[in-house]
Amino acid sequence: MGAVVFGLISLLVIGAAPQYLFWLLALPVIFGYWVLKSSTIVDEQGITANYAFKGKKVVAWEDLAGIGFKGARTFARTTSDAEVTLPGVTFNSLPRLEAASHGRIPDAITASKEAADGKVVVVQEDGYSVMMSKEEYLERQKALGKPVQLNFDDDTDGNTTQTESVESQETGQAASETSHRDNPASQH
Template sequence: MADHARMRLSRVALVPVVFLAVCVLPFAAAAPWAAVVLVVPLLAAVWVLRVGVDVDDEGITTHTLGPSRRVAWTELAGIRVGRGARLRLVTTAGSELQLPVLRARDLPRLAALSGGRIDAP
């Protein structure tokens, strides 16, 4: 298994974010208080760049706009496919943790990165 693998959104997802920023710029320039709307494209850009999953020899780390969460391989009970084909980690404690930006179609790649710890369908 690779030492560390990152699964993120494509940077091409920043194109609509830039388009959004250009579209809200005239509104933001109309009044001093309207500049607050520039926060929306900024948050969208941060989301595209940050959100994802890291897989390494110790476990899986999920990154969201909030804090990152790590699940060690010893704490992993399995993977559940939820609504919209979203993947969720199921821990040995019975809790679930959503894997951001990953869908059921990404399960074979995740299984390969896990070094056999996750079974591919």
């Protein structure tokens, strides 16, 4: 799709001076060829990186030291400390890489999501944030003598503290509005 859009934009530019700029149409063709020919294959033998303009490189499982990321580039590091660029692979490809490699390449994305499931992020007074379970949060707030500031879906003792503090705030606000109305100096 990108090559087609690139080609249409090239046609607009070529229209300005076709006798000099006709060669620009080769750029989207080269780009399309590169996209179609570059790939990474993960199978029982290892990882095969197919490149459009320089052949292919194979990393056997016993030679693989790990997968790394530098900006938008993904690479396989070998035990001899060589880096093999993996075309078409991004950080978000980790779940598919784990499945294709039968667990040889760990999936950090799913593991971190599962570790964070059911936890809340609490920002402390010093600006640092900490992730804790609902029970840890309730114990922390009780130990600090602070009200619970979260609504939990199930019935816990935390909801009563929040409800009481909200009701007392509403009562205080209503009292201040009443005194404001009854004070002749505050009326215009």
